[in-house]
Amino acid sequence: MSELREKAALAKQAAAIMNSLTTNQKNEALLDMAAALIRQQDSIIEANRIDIERGRANGTSESLLDRLTLTSSRVETIAEGLRQVVDLEDPVGRVLEAFERPNGLRVEKISVPLGVIGMIYEARPNVTVDAAGLCLKTGNAVVLRGGSAALESNRRIVEVLREALASTALPADALQLIEDPSRASVDEMLKLNGLLDVVIPRGGASLIRNVVENATVPVIETGAGICHTYLDESAQPSMASDIAFNAKVQRPSVCNSMETLLVHESFASRHLRELADRMLNAGVELRGCDRTRAIVPEAIAVTAADFATEYNDYILNIHMVSGLDEAIDHIRKYGTMHSECIVTENREHAELFLQQVDAAAVYHNASTRFTDGFEFGFGAEIGISTQKLHARGPMGLPALTSTKYRIYGSGQIRG
């Protein structure tokens, strides 16, 4: 039996215990896990050093190495994240509906854990702890498959967390790490129907695509974001500039940052030059349509492939449109149903945009950067769903639950 199948089977057994724990039991375990991370931080940082050294030897970029690096203060932040999950409301065991049928059957719809969650993610070891905390708090077992670049860090972290679980009400087997760094372990995980109830990928576009294309286990697609901001004819100029600038520059590496700016031609003729300068001064490379380049000659010619690319970088496409409909059509063609924004003083245009654009989050006069569990007040999130089934947008704890009908009878049979 493969490492994966064996650990997933242990997780499934553990899930049967996990689903009947009290909130207190789960919270105490999370606090013990946080304490263990702090107590064992030296050994975690030591394991992390091995990853960093191997990464450096392999020529990993310094910015990636920086994201991978654990320090005492970063371990403290990660542990604090676990403590914050304690404060979140437990979404399991709620009676969502309850009704009695004319034949006397009493039907209750109850929220229950999903069961066993498979997480596939890339570099940063903090995701290991975040995912463990959110999955265990919701009564799920979790099988983690992190990136090979963080293997030593993840191995030690999971060891520490499992040791901590051993003295709690939670079965240590509810937390599993797949150590096989090969692509084969991912491929196998995607087909593990019957052992995994859902797979959640977290990472770049190619990781997500591989999961969506090959999984037979149900998937919650997360993260890929080609987000647009549309500056309408009546947009208030300084607000438009601030929102567009924030959406592009405040943190370009994340999924809810802007990749393409759509500008109404009349707004563009009055204000695009100034906005382009602001972007250029911040080091943003501009790619524009012909009409944009007539105003901003610094922009290179944008291609259809550019419109379909999530840069996650200081690059911005600019496309001039003749009105709202053309903007909506462009988003329909190139958007990834993540976050889309219109800046306008025209209330009717705003409502049409919010109605017709099909995305997890649609904004009027605010930066797309707000699509985030903390910003919505949900607390830590397992990801941002860009699909329409089950959960859409920032996924708080309820996204990690399912439901079950409990029916109480007194001998009813169907006539």
Place this chain on the structure above:
Amino acid sequence: MSELREKAALAKQAAAIMNSLTTNQKNEALLDMAAALIRQQDSIIEANRIDIERGRANGTSESLLDRLTLTSSRVETIAEGLRQVVDLEDPVGRVLEAFERPNGLRVEKISVPLGVIGMIYEARPNVTVDAAGLCLKTGNAVVLRGGSAALESNRRIVEVLREALASTALPADALQLIEDPSRASVDEMLKLNGLLDVVIPRGGASLIRNVVENATVPVIETGAGICHTYLDESAQPSMASDIAFNAKVQRPSVCNSMETLLVHESFASRHLRELADRMLNAGVELRGCDRTRAIVPEAIAVTAADFATEYNDYILNIHMVSGLDEAIDHIRKYGTMHSECIVTENREHAELFLQQVDAAAVYHNASTRFTDGFEFGFGAEIGISTQKLHARGPMGLPALTSTKYRIYGSGQIRG
């Protein structure tokens, strides 16, 4: 461009109109559709006759031909089904959550249509109308791919329904039928990401399996049901007999009927013989474990493969167990997370069973046959979900919706 891709693209365009219709507009269209079916019933029955004749020539069984046959009264029943959907509450456009953030952002979570729903189903032409009605009522466009055995019937029905839509506020293109009877059209449908938002298969186990294994479009898995009834030591004998008999015999062909009876050894020693006789007298073939066969020699030896088979027929597995845990373990191994029942007078055992058995519907002292949209009071259903994501159990109209966050700002940017 293939027929499928072309029609799905038209459906996607139509979906952008569908999502902003009023409930009245949708209800009027449903009533017009129902009236058109009645008005055009002769041509529908005529088309159906071609399917029946071809089926008979191909050696289709009489029972299947009967399910396929349309008569005047069956068309009336189908039209009545559409009228009943009118009475169901429109789940679209509800404000599910609304809150204001400290920075002044107003966030609303709104229910929206899923978009374009792909339905893949088998023989019966009534599913064509049911699915059309439920999908259109929820503001979705729908691409139907019915079984080839009903192709002429489906073609005429969809023609009639589209003609009816032409004089309503709904775009006729929101309703599409794939006429290509080849397996290739199903395979293509399963990969139509970007045009279809979800695929819902409705049919036998092999259809469902094909969809789950090959789809890259999100799937709502429905229908396959290996359901168990467990008669506990303290079960009230006549209630136990009635529930087990009803679960097996009332309509064996459906997914929520019982395939395996689990019997506590002590209950079995007192009551199994009598219950077996009742089953045998109703024409049920029995397959049993060794201990069962000691009491019921008429039963042939049951195999592990039998336990994993959905018979949909007058066949029953009987397995004797030493207690609750063994029953739950058996269900965990062979169940399909559809409907499971315990008959017991022991309240604690009932609660343990309902807690630990992982299924869409878990019953105490009632027949599993109640897992059904009408029986739950939800009205017509698009299917019974046996997966844990998005919807579980009988899927009423809300299962055909997604959500969207609308965020209203006044220039907020992220710091």
